[in-house]
Amino acid sequence: MKINLKVIIYCLGIVLSIIFFSCNHKNESNSSYHKYVNSPKKGDIYEIKINKKVENTEVFYSIYKVESSTKDSIFVHTTEYNINQKDKLDLLNKKGLFDKKIRGFSKSEIQNLLKTNIILKIKRN
Structure with missing residues (x-):
């Protein structure tokens, strides 16, 4: 069985291109998220993402909604609800599901949560 070197190089190029573009896209997203944290x-x-063990589930998801900010802090409403499916997070973004109590974070704390993948995504309307 003879393997064509051109086919191997072609396939390897495709795989490397996919890896490069997916990594580059993630970095661009993270970069825009850092912009959202800074302003x-x-x-x-x-x-x-919330790591806690409840019955057979270890990871839950929730959302924070920005209420206000200062030069070095961000104040958010949390929701008391958690779900076990990341793709269903939009269900929590409803009026009445957020606590009236506001929680504050320094911008560096938020950057750290983003860096450690506790904050998975930031959406701006």
Whole structure:
């Protein structure tokens, strides 16, 4: 069985291109998320990963909604609800599901949560 070197090089090029573009896309997303942290706007949604063990599930998801910010802090409404499916997080972004109590974070804390993948995504409307 003779393997054509051109086919191998072609396939390897395709695989490397896919890897490069997917990594580059993730870095661009993270970069825009850092911009959102540096200049937050009321209504920004932070998708959060929560690691806790409840019955057979170890990871839950929730959201924070930005209420206000100062030069070095961000204040968010949390929701008391958690779900076990990341793709269903939009269900939590409804009026009445957010606590009236506001939680504050320094911008460096939020950057760290983003860096450690606790904040998975930031959505701006």
